[in-house]
Amino acid sequence: MIYPKIPLAQTVIQLCKEKKIKHIVISPGSRNAPLTIGFTNDPYFLCYSIVDERSAAFFALGIAQKLQQPTAVVCTSGSALLNYYPAIAEAYYSDIPLVVLSADRPKHLIGIGDGQTINQKNVFENHILFSSHLKLDIKDENNIPEHEELPIMKNIEDKLERFLGFQKDIQTHNEIEINEAINNAIINKGPVHINIPFDEPLYETVEKLTVKPKATEITLKEKPIDPYIIQSCLEDWNSAAKKMILVGVCNPNEVEQKWLNELAEDNSVIVFTEATSNLHHNSFFPSIDQIIAPLSKEEQKQLKPDILITFGGLIVSKKIKTFLRKYQPKQHWHIDKKLANDTFFCLTNHVEAAPNQFFEALLPKITHYVKSNYRDIWASVKQKRLEKHKQYLKQIPFSDLSVFETLLQSIPKNYIFQVGNSSAIRYVQLFNLNKTIEVYCNRGTSGIDGSLSTAIGCAVVSKSPTVFITGDLSFFYDSNGLWNNYIPKNFRIIVVNNQGGGIFRILPGNKNSDNFDTYFETTHNLTAKHLCKMYHVEYLSANTVLQIKNKLQTFYNDSENPKLLEIFTPRILNDDILLEYFNFIA
Template sequence: MMYPKIPLAQTVIQLCKAKGIKHIVLSPGSRNAPLTIGFSNNNFFKCYSIVDERCAAFFALGIAQKLQEPTAVVCTSGSALLNYYPAVAEAFYSHIPLVVISADRPKHLIGIGDGQTINQPHVFENHIHYSANLKQDLNENETNNETEDLPIFKNIEHKIETLLGLKQSIQTYNETEINKAINVSIEKKGPVHINVPFNEPLYDRVESLTVNPEVVAPKIKNDTVSADVLNTCVEDWNNAKRKMILVGVNNPNEIEQQWLNVLANDASVLVFTETTSNIHNTAFFPSIDQIIAPLNADDFNELQPDILLTFGGLIVSKKIKAFLRTYKPKQHWHIGNTRANNTFFCLNKIIETTPNTFFNAFLPRTHVVESNYKTYWQNIKTHRLLKHKEYLKSIPFSDFTAFNIILQAIPNHSVLQLSNSSTIRYAQLFTLNNTLEVYCNRGTSGIDGSTATAIGFASVTSKQTTLITGDLSFFYDSNALWNNYIPTNFRIIVINNQGGGIFRILPGHKNTENFDTYFETTHHLNAKHLCAMYGFNYEKAHDDASLKSALKTFFNDDSTPKLLEIFTPKNTNDEILLHYFKFIK
């Protein structure tokens, strides 16, 4: 087996292997050559080569999103690293273990006008769990062309560091930092940054390792609930007649169905689930805005809970956030081992454990409280669903009807990836097939990276993955298709309403040149030529009939991935959606 000659590169690679980081997303470059040589020549690693660093980082995020284990993304020095930032921020707020490894120039070459140099240490300071800034290997016997023509003060600084720095102490320091960074990513489920300075020559190889780094295992958290917290929760719960559970982003199969059934059978409990919650029961309330949007002040008073219990990630629905901020519950408990957000400005209890562990200890000690809370809202839910179906029969082809048709066609037991903006909000209005696994980048809720994330996810699952995306999200992230790892069963559905349709729903002066240009960003693009360039089978639809016809064979096996572009009327979509909330009341 071939290894990079540089001991620091060997150390990084060995510790990644020791900690089970199998998936390595590499972007071509020169300064990261020692890492590329080491990772790509080791059969333990599954390596990917993706040129666009922003897409590479979201691709890696998609892999980590699926596997729930650290995935590494590796780049050269300079601005390449900055292109990782959107994915790093998403990983930070979505609690996804992403390990960023950046090659860097030696310290004495930073700040003197050398090419491809920026200040890389701590570059992600506000959105990272740990930054490991490694020290360069020292070898006084090697001739180094990079130090020959240094300014005198830089040359002196370099020589002082060389004389004072002992090889073994630097090796120990680097091992400690790498161990800590990767362990933090595992323990906190989030992004970390390892910055690795390399001196030339970069491409030298050896046939045997010259270092054997110490491996420090991550800390395994004792997942329990304290007796005091549990006793207080049980007492308060059993005395409350109105309990609301609100579930945000949640991975599939994280909660045992028996506990979900217990909650579903309690007359004093309402369980509101978002599309990305991945939990199901016929007694739950999956279309939050369908319930919330038409309510008046008296209705909100009837809905106001005594206890709000939340778990999972961020909430999509603006309407329920506005409701709970105005009609605050007496108590808000949040369950989870990651960051607890005070979204509704009334958080008073953080229970640091997994929801499953909490319910396992908590629910056997609770009892059903006599209440008409759920019955009252179940009746409203039934009414809303009837009006929802009635409305769909009365409206012309639009974004709304397209989503209704698409969501019924997604194959059972497959993966649904949703882009942000209008897409995730439309999906929230429908009851989805409960066999689907549903994902969306809701950490920062940006439109960048949705396609790359979905492709990364699809590359590590045998299940068919479908991405539903808006036109702006798709074209913005079109470099994601510059990718050699797209499975043939991957599907993209683009809702093309010729611009940022969500801005037509927001307050503003529509149908003006200023609005069309600077807000809606009206365009006349289509995906046909992109599909031809990147080897996708392209289909299109423009009404109910052509959409239903296309979907009949769209998910069938094929030798290439497929894209279906649906053209909807941009000037009526917003009116149809806004009128929906009036109609269902």
């Protein structure tokens, strides 16, 4: 087998292997050649070559998001590294283990005007779990660089001895740093950055490893919850007649079904879920905006919870945020191993545990259900909203809302469903999804950038087929996501093209002006047709519900290429239909 000659490159690669980092996303470059040589010549690794670093990082994010295992991205020096930042920020706020391996120039070549050189040390310091700047190997005893400020050697023996000593210290330092970085990504679930300086020559190889780095063990022990905390929660739980559980982004099967069933039996508990929660029960309350938006002030006061329990990632619904910030519960408990966001400005308790761990510790100790009609009242509201929802959809013309109703009903069972941000995820929130469908969305930063690349990365490692539904701006913004050779044949893309950022028409402001069209909505006449031709994606289009239904009949069938369905909706009409929707269901 072929290895890079540089010991530092060998060290990074071997420790990635020891830590079971299998998926390596590489962007072509020269300074990262030692890493590329090592990763691509070892059959253990699954390597992907993606030119655009921004897309590459989101592609890796999609892999890590689906597998919940660390995925590495490898780039050359200079501005290439900065293109990783959007995906790193998403990984940071979504607890996704992403390992960034950036090649760098030696210290003496930084700040002198050398090409492809920036200050890479700690460049992601505000959005990274751990940042490490490794030390450059000393190439040989006759080439101890002056910039390292080593002492003057008086004779050859002394020089050789000191050289070996310094190289050993450097090797030890680098092994410690790499181990700590990767362990952080695995244990604390988030992005880490390892900056790796390489000196030329970069392309030399050897047939035997010259270093054998040691991997430190990773201990993933579940920290027990303090019994006092459980007892305190239990006392408050038993006395509260109105308890609301609000669930954000969760991985599928994150909470055992038996605990969900137990919560559903308690009339004093309501469970609000979002599409990204991946939790299902007939007694739970999905489609939050549909239920919350039409409530009167009197109803909101009446339905304000005594205790609010939250867990999972960030919440999509602005309406539930407004409700709980205005009508704050007496107590807000957040269940999370890492941190607790004070989203509603009333946080009283951060239980440092996984949701499953918390419910396993709490629920078996509950001896009685407090008498309450809290869930019954909410259930009545839910039923009324659902009936009005169905009535409204029967009478509206062709629009984004009617399109999403048709699309979401069409997704086959057991599919992976990746959703674009902005209006796409908000429309999805208004409908109930089949419980066999796994839902993913980049809600850490809620940006439209990188959604397509993330979906493709997820699809590459998914056993089930993946469908990605997005708006036009998000799709075109990340069209480089199609620039790779790894898109599965069963990958499906649906672009709802309303010729601009339609979500901005829902917001307050003058919507009928050239200024708004140009700088807010950013209207356009682009289509995905020519992109599909360039990237060998089968293209379909539709302009009516009937056309959509006809195309969907074969859309999910097996094919030789991925498929994209582009649906054109009326730009001016969509916002009025959505705004009237909330008036109607009230």
